[in-house]
Amino acid sequence: MTDTNPNLLAGQVALVLGASRSIGRGIAIELGGAGAYVIAVSRSTGASEGARGGSSQETIDMIxxxxxxxxxxxxxxxxxxxxxxxxxxxxxxxxxxDILINSVFLAGEFFPSIGQRIWETSADLFEQVVTIPTRAAYAAIRHATPLLADSAKAGRAGLIVNISGRAGTAYRYNVAYGVGKAAIERLTRDAALDLRELGVTIASVWPNGHALPGQPPETPRYTGRAIAHLAASPDRAALSGQHRWSAELGADHGFSDEFGHFHPIPPLIDEYSLER
Known part of the structure; x- marks a missing residue:
């Protein structure tokens, strides 16, 4: 399946936080392609400064x-x-x-910090990869829950997805990155207990940021397709409080990325090395 059914989420409203580029943009595009009305949020709607560029308005233009x-x-x-x-x-x-996506991530200090030991990282790294993404997700869940409960009661998605990753349970990149992902995982698990009585589903989705040997890399839109199919699934509540790799959802629902590639489920291993 190289295209998402444009009626999969017709009539539903999706709020995507962190939608200007990368994973957040890919998710917004695929939710829009599945028929949802997408509200793409970023710090500004215009193009950002720096090499990475991107804007939430560009995301909407693509949709x-x-x-x-x-x-x-x-x-x-x-x-x-x-x-x-x-x-x-x-x-x-x-x-x-109907659908809330928490994909806020500040990359300014992150990329230079990959592979750094805890004593080598900048003072701003923890704030950018732990505090801000976790606080943004917590605030969005706190404020949006009544609306999502109404969505679930009306038979629509009533779904929260937190973008996380294997670093919540295994070493990846550096200590701060893992602490940030672990915080999102705990937020997902514990919020599921609170939200259960309201019928709201909350899950974390794990993209795979690196290609496996002999395989093309996953694309941001592949993760978007995973979430679109999760939102449309009648069995989504069974995953509340849990995580799923994008590729696990791909295997469950039989979709490929936009280039027709199917992706294997990655291994969950520590990626710490004494050599740098």
Whole structure:
């Protein structure tokens, strides 16, 4: 399957935090391709400075080129109250939220820190890869839960997906990165207990950032397809509080990435090396 069914999520509203580039953009594009109205959020809607570039407005433009629809909104997701105002605005203008994606990640200090030991990392790294992503996800869940409960009660998705990864349980990149992913995993697990009585499903999805030997790398849109199929699955509640690799969902639902590639489930191993 190289294209997502454009009616898979028709009539549903998806809020994607961290939608200007990479995984967040890929998720937004595929949710839009599946028929959801996508609200793409980043710190600004214009192109960001630096080599990585990207903007939430560009993401929406790409969705519209595919025949979907949505809007770009600027919000500092590190600001708890700003996230609350964002969700209040969505409630007023759209009536609710059916799918919440927490994909906030500040990469400024992260890439230079790959492979660094804890004593070598910058003072800002912990804030960028632990504090801000966790606080943004917590705030979004806290403020959006009533709307997601209404969605679940109405028979729509009522789904929260936190983007995490193997570093929540195995060493990857550096200590701070693992602490950040572990925090998201714990947030997912514990929030599932609170949300169970409301019928809201919360799960974490793990993209694989590196190609396995003899395999092409996963694409951001592959993870987006995983989430679109999860949102449409009648069995999604069974995964609440758990994690799934994008490739596990690919195997369960039989989809490929946009290039027709199917991806194997990666091994869960520590990737710490004494050699650098």
């Amino acid at each position: 519209r080129e595919m025949g979907g629809d949505g809007e770009a909104i600027a919000c500092d997701c590190a600001d708890y109250d700003a996230v609350g105002r964002l969700i209040d605005d969505i409630r007023t203008r759209h009536g609710g939220i």
